Amino acid sequence: MSKENTQIRFVKRPAPGYFDPKETFAILKSPLPTQNELKDDQIMRSNAIGEVVLSKNPKFKVGDMVQAFLGWQKYGLTDGNPPPGAVLHDYLGIFGETGLTAYFGLLESKPKPGDTVVISGAAGATGNIAGQIAKIKGARVIGIAGSEEKCNWLVNDLGFDIALNYRDPEFVKKLAKATPRYIDVYFDNVGGDILDQCLKRIAKNGRIVLCGAISQYNEAQPKGPAFYTALISQRAKMEGFIILDYVKRYPEAINELSKWIQEGKIKRKEFIIEGLENAPEGLLRLFNGHNTGKMLVKVCDENIKSKL
Amino acid sequence: MSKENTQIRFVKRPAPGYFDPKETFAILKSPLPTQNELKDDQIMRSNAIGEVVLSKNPKFKVGDMVQAFLGWQKYGLTDGNPPPGAVLHDYLGIFGETGLTAYFGLLESKPKPGDTVVISGAAGATGNIAGQIAKIKGARVIGIAGSEEKCNWLVNDLGFDIALNYRDPEFVKKLAKATPRYIDVYFDNVGGDILDQCLKRIAKNGRIVLCGAISQYNEAQPKGPAFYTALISQRAKMEGFIILDYVKRYPEAINELSKWIQEGKIKRKEFIIEGLENAPEGLLRLFNGHNTGKMLVKVCDENIKSKL
Structure with missing residues (x-):
């Protein structure tokens, strides 16, 4: 397990009309922070799926897969509930x-x-x-x-x-x-x-x-x-x-x-950005309409693949 | 009873930004029209109170007071129901x-x-x-x-x-x-x-x-x-x-x-424009915010006074 965290930080509010991903965001590599430090570092909300690597929560053990607002970073803090079982990616798209x-x-x-x-x-x-x-x-x-x-x-x-x-x-x-x-x-x-x-x-x-x-x-x-x-x-x-x-009605909606989906009445499409470093560029693409379907950022694959 | 009708006709759509009452409207004097002619002449809707001077409707006899959308003219055609009893002016303002x-x-x-x-x-x-x-x-x-x-x-x-x-x-x-x-x-x-x-x-x-x-x-x-x-x-x-x-609920609202009004919880104020000829100028005042309360045009008073 890496001891280094990668974060995308929002460093400069863009001028109206256009944003330059390189000026707006900075990529920061830093030692794996403690939970307290992570709170300060939660710079932008972005829905993500992750694997528990550290836990003080009796409901989650290391290795569990979770979905949460983690921010644009490799390691994020969360205390959310695990999603009910389904295809993992759907929890960022249609169930997200x-x-x-x-x-x-x-x-x-x-x-x-x-x-x-x-x-x-x-x-x-x-x-x-x-x-x-x-x-x-x-x-x-x-x-x-x-x-x-x-x-x-x-x-x-x-x-x-x-x-x-x-x-x-x-x-x-x-x-x-x-x-x-x-x-x-x-x-x-x-x-x-x-x-x-x-x-x-x-x-x-x-x-x-x-x-x-x-x-x-x-x-x-x-x-x-x-x-x-x-x-x-x-x-x-x-x-x-x-x-x-509508949080209380999420289960109804997901059901x-x-x-x-099972009846074939809804189809999904994903537009994958490879690598966290490309997330700022991906955000720009979202504004320019380059994506068809749900845009996702693949942060890393080995752990997720092992779970899928 | 006069045999002449006075009508304010909308003759020219004003340019955006401002309207000149004299260019926009024309005052027309004409012989008292028949009912058929009146239909063609109904140029603008404007809520009014009037007295029945001619009737083929068994519910109304000459001399009855009525409230209706008559247009800006001395004589107008209507087949509406008479309003329930109350202070006459209120049917143009608070009950209008x-x-x-x-x-x-x-x-x-x-x-x-x-x-x-x-x-x-x-x-x-x-x-x-x-x-x-x-x-x-x-x-x-x-x-x-x-x-x-x-x-x-x-x-x-x-x-x-x-x-x-x-x-x-x-x-x-x-x-x-x-x-x-x-x-x-x-x-x-x-x-x-x-x-x-x-x-x-x-x-x-x-x-x-x-x-x-x-x-x-x-x-x-x-x-x-x-x-x-x-x-x-x-x-x-x-x-x-x-x-x-909400027409079906008007009686509820009026009650x-x-x-x-009887409990003294609502007060009314009227802003009277004297004479039908001054109606176009009055409309301009409405846009310029000169009125406080309900703006009314007093078309003529003798008959109305005799009824009040």
Whole structure:
């Protein structure tokens, strides 16, 4: 077992508009810290799977596999519960933050059979699961993504009814054509212009689920949705949520999602970044939409492989 | 009875940013039209009280007083039901569109005793009633208005806890100070910067009731709320509504409001524009915030006086 810890530290807040992974993060090698030191060193939360190497917790022994918010580091402190048995990677994807976000966010919008559900960032970790759940619930599902390849994956592999490439110059026209009965549920991962275009198409009593606004996070002057007044004329609502409020219902969600996976109704895709040192670059790719499916960072493989 | 009708016609859509009442509207004198002609001439909806001068409806006889959407004209066509008995003017104000909007909009946000409720356009027809209802429900009520005079009226006459003048250079600071436990309910009549400032102060699970966006209606480039992502971090929602969806509950609302008026818990104020010819100018004043309370246009008085 190595006595050295590798951590990625967040060292400089990036200027709006763009971030340079090399300036924003530093890779730090240091002696294996004690538990007290680790608390100070927990620099960013990032969901991870790890192996217990040191324990004062009677529930966990050395060698157990755990899932937790460990930060971007080789060794992290956790006191969480172990996840119920399943394919290990799923606890970072569909049973992790992104999948549970899709589950609770989409279901809180109460899609009915035949409803038109539009999902932005549809090829992302949360979006693709949200769309598949909407299909299971009988909705007509339209995904919005940033390339033809992603759109093909959504329609051909995942069964979305329509997928639209927002980089297509005809996007606005195609969105209108794809939503003749307007949009009952819009699950928004991106904000910006796409949110505005979907507000223009929102149906009476429509629901906008605010999951994220990745197009705006790095903007110097974040842009609000100019057409938000459509919420008035259409008696519609726009609501944000955070899955941490649903912790007590995680088991329910994981059971339901497991069932759908077993029935072949939900597929998953992972986009693996090899090596912790490449995590900052991977984060940038997330903002630029390079990934399809859930992005994971493989920190090291030998121990995990021995367990799988 | 005059054989001539006076109508204000909407003749030219104003350029964004400002409207000139003289260019936008035309005053038309014409012979008293038949019912068929009147349909073509119904140019703008505007709630009014009138006297029946011609009737083919067995429920109404000439001389009955009615309340209806008649348009800006001396003679209008209606087949509506007569309002239940009360002070006549109240059917244009507190029992009319603006009061019922306050009632349903505010109550749908479910304010609890002790909640912090913030109301913009608080000295307007809807805002002042919404604030008074919030007080009745035990909330701590903060009104936002555009002059010291309006603020004094809200606090001293209507019992608002605090009133803030948005033209005060210290407004943002004062809003933060006035909302130490953040904002549970924000009843928005104005949109624009004030909506953004209230989003910055929205509480966890806060509710934003979108009633109107008067600051944006005439803008060439309407501005969306840049801080709408606070809805995500605060698990808050922003919802629009239209009182026409509540028509079946109007009697309930009017009963409740009548009771509060009789108990002295709700006061009303009217801002009278004398003469139909001055209605276009009055509309401009509404956008510029010249009115305190409900703006009414007095079309003519002799018949109404004889009935009161």
